[in-house]
Amino acid sequence: MRPVSTAPSSSHYKTIVAGAGPAGILAAYHAAAAGPTLLVEARLMPRYKKCGGMLHQDTRQTLAQYAPIPDDIVLEPRTVLFRFHDWDRKVKKVTSLELLNVDRALFDEWLVGILPESIEVAAPCKIQSVTQDAEKVTVTLRTSQGETELTCDHLVGADGGRSRVRRELGIPNTAQYVTIQDFVRLEGPIEPYFDCIYMRGIGKEYAYTYIVPKGDVADIGCVYYPGSKQPWQMQDQIVRALRDAMPQLGETVKREASTALYVRSVNDVVPGQGRILLTGEAGGFLSPTSGEGISYAVRTGRLAGMAIAEHDSVDALTAYTKATSDIRADIGRKFRWLPVMESPAGKYLAGFVPRRIVSKITHGL
Ligand SMILES: Cc1cc2nc3c(=O)[nH]c(=O)nc-3n(C[C@H](O)[C@H](O)[C@H](O)COP(=O)(O)OP(=O)(O)OC[C@H]3O[C@@H](n4cnc5c(N)ncnc54)[C@H](O)[C@@H]3O)c2cc1C
The missing domain is CATH 3.50.50.60 (FAD/NAD(P)-binding domain)
Structure with a gap:
């Protein structure tokens, strides 16, 4: 240090x-x-x-000018692709965005x-x-x-x-939203993606859930926009639904809440x-x-x-x-x-749009 x-x-x-x-x-x-x-x-x-610890290509490109990111701060799987996942319709759409999976504290x-x-x-x-x-x-x-x-x-x-x-x-600070992350023990491998999941019927201000394997745990993060009622209960409901579908998701070893910018x-x-x-x-x-x-x-x-x-x-x-x-x-x-991406219609249509266009719209790739 x-x-x-x-x-x-x-x-x-x-x-x-x-x-x-x-x-x-x-x-x-x-x-x-x-x-x-x-x-x-x-x-x-x-x-x-508190963070998901996923490094965008732009982050890696910028930091490459200073020093190589050391191997011992990278978790397995080392890289994952960002994937949209319409949970209820079981539609998964992989994008071109590749993320490096690091331990954020390290x-x-x-x-x-x-x-x-x-x-x-x-x-x-x-x-x-x-x-x-x-x-x-x-x-x-x-x-x-x-x-x-x-x-x-x-x-x-x-x-x-x-x-x-x-x-x-x-200058007033920007509004904030709440993110709750559950780190759950992995009893078996899950798909190596940064899955951005949209579940219907959770609540009006619930935005999305992400799940990504990080070494021997999976990070399940849920985003609750301002006005969300009882996000802790919603978090329990979402983690339960994920466990029902993926028995590899074991017990929660850590739960942490944080706020993030609602720009x-x-x-x-x-x-x-x-x-x-x-x-x-x-x-x-x-x-x-x-x-x-x-x-x-x-x-x-x-x-x-x-x-x-x-x-x-x-x-x-x-x-x-x-x-x-x-x-x-x-x-x-x-x-x-x-407004398009956050609307139910936009989330529905994402399942039909070609990967190239989804990547362009969401990540400018
Ligand atoms: C749950 C969650 C998951 C996230 N996951 C990802 C991810 O996977 N990938 C990604 O790219 N981004 C992610 N983010 C966003 C990312 O963490 C932040 O955008 C990034 O850290 C911002 O960097 P920063 O340097 O602007 O501010 P910060 O990293 O927030 O650093 C600001 C620092 O300023 C210090 N500080 C505050 N007030 C004062 C003061 N008055 N005087 C002196 N110091 C002060 C704080 O203690 C802090 O250390 C996530 C955010 C959250 C909340």
Whole structure:
């Protein structure tokens, strides 16, 4: 594990990055070329992020430029294809999207390790408040030793879906939905897919279920949109239905609930303000159709760090906004398909549409 301090060593940095997730790590990596950089993380490190741990092709392509993803963080089956599964009609539609199956905690720990030694990492260390003027950004941090005030030329908000930095700019956080994941022991092999299952009759706000084998367990995740009543009971009902059809699904070894970004409008996607750049989920960058977010985090984090390294003062935000325009266009394209994909008719028709077209609509492949 890389050395982590409990408090910053200086009162001024060229760049401060809030949040040591994939967006923050890539932003810090590149911003360091401009001068002293501090990466602060609110939680103890190594952190644990509740996640499916499936890496999109875009994530792997981006990270290949830094270091190879080590074999020992990859679980069996190593890669799986994304498949739509209409449960009641027993229709399965494989797409061209191939996902790498990793242990998310080990992946996050490995990613911290790619940071150059020159970058200072402080944790647990939480951004409390932020102000900015024409010359600088001032942040108040809470560390284990109390509150401290620092200044920087640029601040990167990479502090996730409940971003404090974003709220401090007066931009409301995006709505959230609940995901519950059951990790169940595998008593025998299941099909090697990331199965995105649509079951009718569960409830109006129930969106979909995914199931993927991860080593000796299967991850069964269910997405409940805002307004869902009794998601825990729905989760029991869904897991029961899956077990009835797949006796290989053994006992639940862990159940965990988390919230995720419910991005539903282009207005939710905001690159920043003044000297403050928002990346990853803090900026609303995430796939509105699948909830996949690591590829958006690494790409926007990288572009934010590069914009800071290559441009001075407020020009960095202009450069970053321009550099992320195709990512925002991609999210916009997904917004346009969302009403179709989420409607019962769209889910029905997905069973008839050729694989090539389903892959294009859902993943832009
Ligand atoms: C159940 C679930 C399953 C998922 N599965 C997948 C998947 O299989 N594949 C995929 O690509 N995506 C998946 N995602 C989405 C993915 O996890 C996120 O989109 C991705 O981690 C976002 O990265 P990030 O760097 O923007 O933010 P995060 O990874 O959320 O990191 C933000 C960090 O900021 C820290 N922080 C928060 N507030 C402060 C503060 N005030 N000061 C300092 N630090 C702060 C947090 O502690 C956190 O460590 C899933 C999400 C959920 C909820």
